[in-house]
Amino acid sequence: MSRRRGLSGLTVLLTALAAALLGIGPVTGSADAAAQAPGRITGTVTGPGGVPLEGAFVSAYPVRCPNGCDGYAATSGADGSYELENVAPGAYILLFQKGFDYVAEYYDNVVENENATHVKVTAGSTVTGKDAQLELGGHLTGTVTGRGSRPLKDISVRAYVREGGTWQYVGDDQTASNGDYDIGNGLLGGVYRLCFVDDREPGYVSECYRGAATVQTATNVVMEENETVDGLDVRLAWPVHLRMVEPPKIIGKPRSGALLRLFPGKWAPAKVSVLVYGWYADDLYHYLGSHHPTLRLTGRALDLARGHYVKVRFTVTARGYFTIDRTLTLKGGPVPR
Structure with a gap:
């Protein structure tokens, strides 16, 4: 059977090191150690007709783990059996998976996490019979x-x-x-x-x-x-080209306080969507702070635009047609300094 280890025994390792340094042997029979002893979960995974499934992935996750903690996982062997080792005491949710052909399920025979039957593991115990029969999807x-x-x-x-x-x-x-x-x-x-x-x-x-x-x-x-x-x-259809009925343009003048407005043009078919990427000064690296069809040349936008040409980039789209991607420059020269 193929197995994968769960949580590491870090506490056990530190205890052993401390004992070695103090020159004493390990303490046995401790009530605290017994209470924290890990357990195991075992079972069998089968497919339709009860045929054993080899290579099914079985994982266990704590029901309550507010600070985050590891889960446990194992892979079923040729006889369909699996074993989850070193499982800390607590309540768990089991998930059974087998590639893309089988429907994943939680214990006990449900497909939703919230409907899973919780599996309780006590200190040092072996919980048996946690079986699953997966159906083909x-x-x-x-x-x-x-x-x-x-x-x-x-x-x-x-x-x-x-x-x-x-x-x-x-x-x-x-x-x-x-x-x-x-x-x-x-x-x-x-x-x-x-x-x-x-x-x-x-x-x-x-x-x-x-x-x-x-x-x-x-x-x-x-x-x-x-x-x-x-x-x-x-x-699927290959897109065709939109037909321009009226060319796009920027309405307004390059001066302080001016309201600039993008007219995206008229296209056939008439039902198109327009997306404004932004207004810019000279190039597409000097963004003027607007993704709207209008821009007021005041404040920061005016400061950035002084001495530069104002441009706007936008796209025109319609289902079944190639996208129109345009950048227009405001006529009338740069914005005065």
């Missing part, structure tokens, strides 16, 4: 393609499940060179939603299943216990 699989039905590699496919009124992330996978993905992080049966994200720049337009802009509007994917739901394929 479900899988969500499919293929992601792009222009010309070309398989897309390195697309992030993210799975969400509804908890507490919101869609919570539960797992993901990156598409392989053939565009395939397989989310199998020990998923329980339930209702899921998927989103497909290309983090490259420029990259394909991100979307959620099927063709939705957000996870809130995505189509549900229902998965039964230990089921593989395949065929969850998507074809």
Whole structure:
């Protein structure tokens, strides 16, 4: 059986050193030593049908540990058995895990930490029979393609499940060179939603299943216990260019007290989002202190801008279109000193 040691016996080591220095042997039968003697937790981890699971990771964490403390861990052997050694007296939560194919669970057969049955260890005791039977989790699989039905590699496919009124992330996978993905992080049966994200720049337009802009509007994917739901394929679109209807400009004059306003232009389609990175003096290192579409040349902003040209950097975005990234310079010359 493969084992991993728990807390170190630092107190025992210091006691032995002190005894050696004093020229006396170790004290035995002490009530305090007996009260602090470590215990053990043992059990067996099996899979479906009671088949022993080798290599399952078993960990124990103290229920109450206000100042922070170590846990204990072991790996199950070929017969599925495990042993946690040198466990300090107290109450613990046990967690059983086996790769991505099995559903992780807490003792006794629950998947939520707060529902776990606490395991109590007394001084010098061996707590036996803390067994777990892990179930195979479900899988969500499919293929992601792009222009010309070309398989897309390195697309992030993210799975969400509804908890507490919101869609919570539960797992993901990156598409392989053939565009395939397989989310199998020990998923329980339930209702899921998927989103497909290309983090490259420029990259394909991100979307959620099927063709939705957000996870809130995505189509549900229902998965039964230990089921593989395949065929969850998507074809991502390559962005197109926004068409400028009216050019962007800065409205205002480079003088003390002036109110400068960014007009971001007009674009087709008309529904775009504008993000102002900031106003600057001459270059993007002299920040004038505003991420808003307007800037008043007074106070610190005026002091920094004197003798310099005022610039503003902003982006224009719309779903399905390339991002427009522009830096404009205020006409009329530098701000007078």
